[in-house]
Each structure stands twice: as structure tokens, then as C-alpha cells.
Amino acid sequence: MSSGRDDLLERLLEGSRCDAEAGESAEAYERRGTSIELVEDADGTRLSVVAERGFALRLFRSGRTAFAASPPEASDRLPAEARLVLGRARARRGARAAGPVALDRAPALVPLAPPDEASARALLASFRSALVTEGEGAVSLTEAILTVGARTERVVTTAGRDVAFGSGIATLVATVTGRTAAGSVSARVLASASRPEELFLARLAHQAVDRALLPLRGRPLAPARGDLLLDPAVAAPVVGRLAPAFFGDEGDALLASRTRNGRDAFASPALSLVDDASAPGGPVKATHDGEGTAHSRTLLVSRGIAVGRLSDCAAAIRLERPPTGNAQRRSYSEPPAIGVTNFFVDPSRGVTPLELLRALARGFYAAVPLSRPEVDFASDRFRLHAAGYWVEKGRAADAVSETLVEGRLSELLRAVEAVGDDLKFVPSGSGGAGSPTLFIPKWKGA
Amino acid sequence: MSEVVEVFRRDAEDAVRIVSGLLRRGETGEAFRERRRRVSWTATEAGLLAPAFADERGTAVRLRRGRESLLVAREGDGPEALREAVREASRRAGGSPFLKSRVVAPEGADAEVSAPEEEERAAQLGAALHRALPDPRGLSLSLTVARIAVSRAVVTAREIVACGTVRRLEATGVLRRANAARPFAFQTSAPWAPALDALTRALSEAARPVPTHRAAEGRVDAVFSPGAASVFWHEAVGHPLEAEGGERGTVLTRVPRAAVAPAGVFVTADPTRGDLPGSYLADDEGTPARSVALLTDGCVDGLVTDRRSAGRASNGHARCGDFRRPPRPRLSNVVVSPGRASRDELLEACGSGLYVREISSAHADPESGRFTLFVESADLVRRGALGAPLGPFALTSDVLSALRQLHPECGDVSHPANGLGLCVKGGEGVAVGGASPAILIRGLTAVRGRP
Secondary structure, eight states: OOOSOOSHHHHHHHHTOOOGGGTEEEEEEEEEEEEEEEEEETTEEEEEEEEEEEEEEEEEETTEEEEEEEOGGGGGGHHHHHHHTGGGSOOOTTOSOOOOOTTOOOSOOOOOOOOOHHHHHHHHHHHHHHHHHHHTTSEEEEEEEEEEEEEEEEEEETTSOEEEEEEEEEEEEEEEEEEETTEEEEEEEEEEESSGGGSOHHHHHHHHHHHHHHHHHSBOOOOOSEEEEEOHHHHHHHHHHHGGGGBTTTTHHHHHHHTTTTTSOSSOTTOOEEEOTTOTTOSOOOSBOTTSOBOOOEEEEETTEEOOOBOOHHHHHHHTSOOOSOEEOSSTTSOOEEOOSEEEEOOTTOBOHHHHHHTOSEEEEEEEESSOOEEETTTTEEEEEEEEEEEETTEEEEEEEEEEEEEEHHHHHHHOOEEBSOOEEEEETTEEEEEOOEEEEEETTO | OTTHHHHHTTTHHHHHHHHHHHOOTTOEEEEEEEEEEEEEEEEETTEEEEEEEEEEEEEEEEEEETTEEEEEEEEOOSHHHHHHHHHHHHHHHTOOOOOOOOOOOOOOOOOOOOHHHHHHHHHHHHHHHHHHOSOOTTOEEEEEEEEEEEEEEEEOSSOEEEEEEEEEEEEEEEEEETTEEEEEEEEEOSOHHHHHHHHHHHHHHHTSOOOOOOOOSEEEEEEEOHHHHHHHHIIIIIGGGBSOOOTTOOTTTTSTTOBOSOTTOOEEEOTTOTTSTTOOSBOTTSOBOOOEEEEETTEEOOOBOOHHHHGGGOOSOEEOSSTTSOOEEOOOEEEEOOOSBOHHHHHHHHOSEEEEEEEEEEEEOTTTOEEEEEEEEEEEEETTEEEEEEOOEEEEEEHHHHHHTBOSOOBSOOEEOSSOOEEEETTEEEEOEEEEOOEEEEEEEEEEOOO
């Protein structure tokens, strides 16, 4: 990757030739990134080293928006392309280039240190070793994909914004196979963090072993009334699926219908939901979003009551609130859209998971998800396919190979009686979703 | 875009020389060039909201030595990107190539995108959405409709091989009514006008109110429409026959040449079917595309392979999501030969059960053979006739049981599937297609719900 500075971004913004009097404004964006991907499988090792640079331009005119993106060699065409069909787009209030922010940094893109191949290999070796120890020979690693990347971004607008910032990402995706006399099962587990050393390999290995062996060693459990304890690995993906209800003003109608225009609580008083790019243990560690707005900690549900929304600049104008810094760009070639950073259930008033387990008189401890949870906010339904343990008087009585926990989503959220203090994150959308252990007493379908 | 592959050839002699100079004894490898153009619109019930043009260009240099392989990727698809990637690959592989700097003729500018043409297309798309949803009251639509063109070429040590240019229209998103949300996914490689007509029909169908009638849970016999059957074949037969099974293989590779389905069932992976979205001229390693028999007369036959799994015997199924990722053996178009039964005859043979019209997503575990199909649209079948429409549910079984319980007669026409679009494996999506006749499978398990 070229690390030297040039004036391509400035030229791109100048090339947009915005007519401020006609209500035009523009935002130019640059991303530089390097990443390595190390793949180990039965056939050997594959190393991919990627260096990239890309540009994007958004033009705004009287509420209309058009977007164009390209690598450097074609960036001079972006203004013309963005103008092509700008007039055909529908207008929407709030669409305009963002102005300067108070804490703008010097507009310099610091060259990135390339991710380290030797460390990546050592990390995969550690994971393999942890898996062998946890799985006691019954679980093997079919494929492991470790990706480590770093990037710098810069946003400049005709309204005076000029912000540069950097971030990192590390992801480990492992496919494991469990084999016992009862048969064989393969499963995929993944973890992400802002740096490779924060990947919590031992925890991922433990989860992989449970995910591969519980379906082989346990017995199916028919849905029955009982207490329900959701491990963070099961609860966090469900929490992640709640996030779109808080995206700007898009989810307003849905949220209003689920809470009868705010007359009902969204969840039980034990639950508070937060989005925070600096949350400890969260996979996202960034200072700014894809529009150059500084991230903030946003309280979305306070003790069961919906109080906040996640917004980009346009949604913030429509909501008449300051932007929360949640415009996410998945790549330079996609326009920013509202998304989460680290979206989680606040564990600050939680108790230890052991205390929650002791409170389980007779019920199911869902330890690992067996498939992606089904969460349909519109029809107020959810469904979890999980494996775990049947628990009596706080002790595991039997391994459960699979069971379904389903019902009304609103009832589940309002039935959470206590939360743990063991917040853990899973990758979700462009960021992460986190939850501690959740305790739901006397659930009708577990 | 049609000239893009020719653009890739402009420095042909130089590029081939650079790649051949890179490879040392015991190494194989190639360079890969890609240009991807995507024009998308955000569509809501009120109309087209925000247009987005995205151009991505990239070059990857790949080296293989024994069990190790290396990929170095750079943005840009011209001579400079190739030289930069070769330098880095060589440095990492322990070599030190001397690449003479030579003045390369600047690439001719692409044909300017024509504003009237884009305006016309936007207007046609807007009109198609209006036709599909003439009265959007009570409906909330959040769709991304994209026109995508991807051109690829592989530079080997001997020549530049054109993989071809693939164009497709894609639409993904959600339709919401007061108490239900329905995922929507559509893809076609048909030309613009018929593609819009097909999108209109699919959207109009998807916008119908979700039936409240639910499928009974438990064992069930199901007739699959050609589109739904394509998804079944892709998951149940295609994925287990990708040459990536690890040391113990998959549920089908563990039983080579075994009769797993009724005689007369022929399933092929066929990237040469130009009318289907998973087609190409050569795969992403430059091996010419060819049809591979997966099931022959009901017996397990071949695997789809790449150079890593089969060396020079690769049968042309190395595919990558984009230039940044290494190719792997992946499916293309799964094509099933037709039988002689009409749909009514299959319904008659089914007796009581389900008629599956549309599957929105599916997944399979090639190790255990368990698969799940998420059914978006289906009808009850009673006494051999179609009955009430049903709300979403899932069908599960294992591959060997489902193939064993396949009715010996299939439908008499093998139709291309519109719903089968992007196959995501390991987080990497490739365009796939399918063509299948209607089929009847007995003894599946119906489970309520939707992903």
C-alpha cells in the first residue's frame, strides 16, 4: 500500500463543483487498508495479503443523495457519475454534507503497520492447541480462517468537515468436527475483536467443543415449562437482532406498535441496552463513524424503557437530536448506513453467572446456539435452536442435544428477571452484539 | 463492460512474461484481474431513494508450492498493479524479481456512462416497482436493487485467459406488513427488459399478504416446484460434492459410486449454461469451464475441484468472491435432467402433503448430512390437489434419507430457478444458478418458523 500523501481526496471534493446557492453539498471519503488472512485446513495453509485504497463521493442537492465510489485510478470520474441520476432520486429531509466537528484531528493519514504474519501463525497454533485440550481428542479443526486488518479513513466535506481516523479488526472463523460413537457433526464458530490479542481463544475453543459435542452426547429436549438461562453465546445474537428497531427514525412505527406508543415497557427493568464504541471487550474500537462523526455512548433502553435511537447525520436532523456517530461503511464502495458499534445489554447491575445458575430450580441452560436465532420484530416472534443442559436445583442433570425455545419476543424481553456480569460479544452486522447471561424464570416453552 | 476483458489483454505479452518470470521450480500460480461495476438503488414503497455507482478493480497474484499458497492483492487492474503485486509476492516467497520499468500506454478511458441511458433505466426500474406494488398502502419496502457486471481474466505463465463478463440484476431486502416481515431475494442473468419483468412478477408475488395458515409440524411428503427443487439439489448434493471435505470427506464422498438416489436421476454442475447466473468461460484459476457429473443414474459420481485439490486435473470450479480471496472449489449451476411426470401427476402421487413454491434460504452440514430448507411460500396438498397457502416454515432431513425417499419420477421440464442467487460459504458469496424439474420427496420433517 502506498503510504505517501497526495491530494486526490482534495481534488475529488473540488471536482464535485457544488453550487451552494442551489442547495448542493458534497462529502468525499478515502479508505486505505491492509490485511492478512491466514487459512489452515486439511490441504495446507493459504496466506492472503491485501492492500487497498478507495474513494467515495456523496453529492447532496435539496434532500437528494447520490453516491459513487472507485479505486484511485478512476476517482476523477466520480463527480460526473454521482450527478448522472441525482435528479431521479427522491428527496428526504436531512440529506446534506456534515459540517465541522469540534474535535477534528489533523487531516493526516498515518501509514499503517502491516499486520504481522508470524503472530497470526502463532495465534492459530494456540487456538489449535486449546481446541485439542478442550475437546479431549473428540473434536478436530477442519478449517480456521484468521483475518487481521488495519485501516485509516478520512472524510472531508464542502461544509468544512475534515477528519482522519484509524481502526483495526481481527476475526477468527473456525470450522470444527466432533466425532463420537453416535456420529459426527461439523460446526462453525467465530470471534472478532479490534486486535488479535483480544480474541479470547480459550473461550472460542470451549464454545467450539460444546457446539460440536453437545449435539452428539446429549438427548433432545421437548419444549416444556421451566426456568431458562441463556448463556451470552446464545443471548448475544438475539440482542443483536433487536438493533434495527433503534436505527434512526426507520424503526419508529415498529417500536411504537410494540410498546403501544411508549405506554408499555420495551423490556423488563433488568434490561438496559447501550451502543458504545469504546465498550471493554467489544469488537469495535474506533473514534469516528463513516461520516466522520465522533462515536458516543448511546443509551437506547433504560431499565426497560426505550429512550434513544442510533443515528447518522441525516437521521439526526430528522430526529432533531445530535448524531450518535453510527453511520457505518462496510467498504469504501458502499454508502454509509446506520449500524451498531458495540451494541449490548448493560451488565453493570448484574450478578455472577454462578448465582444465576443457583437460582435455576428446574429448567434449561442454553449453552450454545445451533443455528442463527430467528427474531421477527414485526410479528413479535422469536425462536432459538440451542443445545445445553437440563438443570435441577442449580446442578446440571442431563446434557441436551437440541431444543427449541420460542414464543413472543416482547414476553421474553419483559420476563428477564436478572442479568449476569459476564458480558461477551459476538460479531453482528458491521459491529458487535453483546450480552451477559440472562435469567428468565418459568418460561412456558423451555 | 463488454470491452473490459479486452482491456485486460492490452499488456498481454508483458503480463505473461512477468507471471512466468515469477514462478520458480516447484511452484505454480497465476495472476487474476477483476473489474466489478455495480449500479444500485435503494427502493422504498415511495420510490427510488438513493442511487449508488461503485467501481472496484483489483489484481491478485497467487503462488502455490506444496501445501502452502500465497495470494497478494492490490487495487487496480492495470500493469502497475500487477507489477506491484508480483514484487510483493516474490519478496514474500523469497525471490527478488527484476521488473524493468517500462512505459505502459495509458489505459483507454472506458466508454463514458451515458446519462440518458442511466436515466432511462432508473425510470424503467421505478415503473417496474410501481407495477409490482400498485397500491403500497400498509406495506413497507426496503430493497436494494443492483445491476452488477463482473469481468475477470487470469494471466498464466503462457497466456491471458478470459473468464468472461457476468451481468446480473439482484434485489435483496425486506417487505413489511403490519404484523409480518418477509425477506426478499431475487437474481437473474437475463437481459435488462426481461429481468425487470421477472423482478416485477417476483415482487408482486412476495407482496401478497402472508398466509396465517401454518404447516403442521412433523413428517411430511413435499412436492418441490422447479425453483425450490434447485435449492434442494444445491444444498443436498452440490455442497457435499465440493472437494473440500477434510480428511474424512462428506456424507456423499464417503460413499463413492454408491446408488443414493433412484435410477434415472442425473445431476451436473454446469458452468457452461450461459442462461444461468453461475456461468463462466473459465474458472478463477484460468481452467476452462466444464460440466461435471455429480450424480449419474442415481449414483455418486464426480466432485467439483480446483487446482489446489486436483492439480492439473482441476475440472474448472475454482471460484472466489472477489480478487481479495483465494479461489476454492465451489458450485456453479446445478442442473438436473427432467423426467416424464407432469406437476399434477406428482401432486397425485403425493396425495396429502405440501407443495413448496419458494425457498428463501437453506443450509447443510456436509459432515453429518443434515440440511434445513426455509420455505417462504407453499400450499397444502390434499387428495392430490392444491389447497390453502401456508405461512413460512422449515423442512429438515438428512441428505441420504431425502435422496432415498425421492420419488422415482421427476417433472417433465427443467426450469431455471430465479430465487437461487448468491451462495455464501465461509462468509464469501459467489453467484450460482440452478435448473431442475419438480420433484417429490417423502418423509421430510416440517418445523414452524423462519430464519
